[in-house]
Amino acid sequence: MAFKPNEYQQITMDDRFLNLDERTASRPNTPVNAIIGALILKEMFNLTDDELLASILCDVRFQYALHTTSFKSQPFSDRTFSRFRERLYLYNLETGRDLLHEEMEAMANVFVKYFNINPSVKRMDSIMVSSSCKKMSRLEILYTCVANMVKAVYKTGEYEHLKNMEHYLDEDDRKKNNLS
Template sequence: MGFSANKHQQLSLDDNFNQLTDRTKKFILNSWAGAFAKTIFPLINEERFAVLYSSNAFSRPNTPVNIVVAALLLKEMCRLTDDELLLNILTDVKYQYALNTTSYLEQPISDRTLSRFRKRLYYYEMETGVDLLKEEMLAMAEKMVDFMDINPSLKRMDSVMIASSCKRCLDLKSSIPVSVI
């Protein structure tokens, strides 16, 4: 699969979004989807992920990386499974607007798109030690903090912290002699 950057980032004249009523458009533009499409989606650096794909110009083009990365962000932000995310992308114009895919006749994300992308990321990290998705999230961190209205001075008690604390406890437990436990 060859890398190709996404060049379809603007609404076209025959875009499905243009077929909506003015009222519906207003609601979408004022929702999280409008803010995501305007603030977060344009920040995604597709070129960072070009190393995951073939440089052969005659290969089948990839699913646009900015759409896949944005979908993964939405999945985590909305706490969805892959199947729930796919259902929302296929049926909810807010998700399509956030991903800039309202002009597509068929949504570019399939049931295997996300798992195949994660697999590419995993193998690349195993080969090089470079976590491309982490790098991308760090590059976007400041805007994400603003978008999600997170106070960076407060410590969060979320599942990531709990999981890492559990791991630390297991590491500590394994280094303590059994008679002490």
């Protein structure tokens, strides 16, 4: 016999991933909290709108994060995010209020309270430590970090630790190494 049974779980013919429903004009709106959650996931994972939609439709982890696992079909379409941004933009033009910015600020305040974060303390693991570092190459960032370390050690008077690193104290050293 040429047929051998497969003992592993297989996708059935009526699986919801194989039978994605057609979108109709009369379907209900996508919940705003789900859209905002999806946009946060998009930024966290650096996804495009199409990649985000594919992840939501096919990855149960995204559905779990958005609390949409119990939905018969996911409430997102290929135009959900562009239409949402368009409505926010038009509302901002009409009223001068940026609702998404207000929501992000409100959520940040909740996180600050929940995690007991002191907002006056600057985080050094942030990707936005300094806006100027966005324009720097990796080599420039490394050079700047080492130069700052050498200057800090020099201020303590521990000169013996600076063997062969004194050139970092020279302000023209960066130019000599073609890093500016």
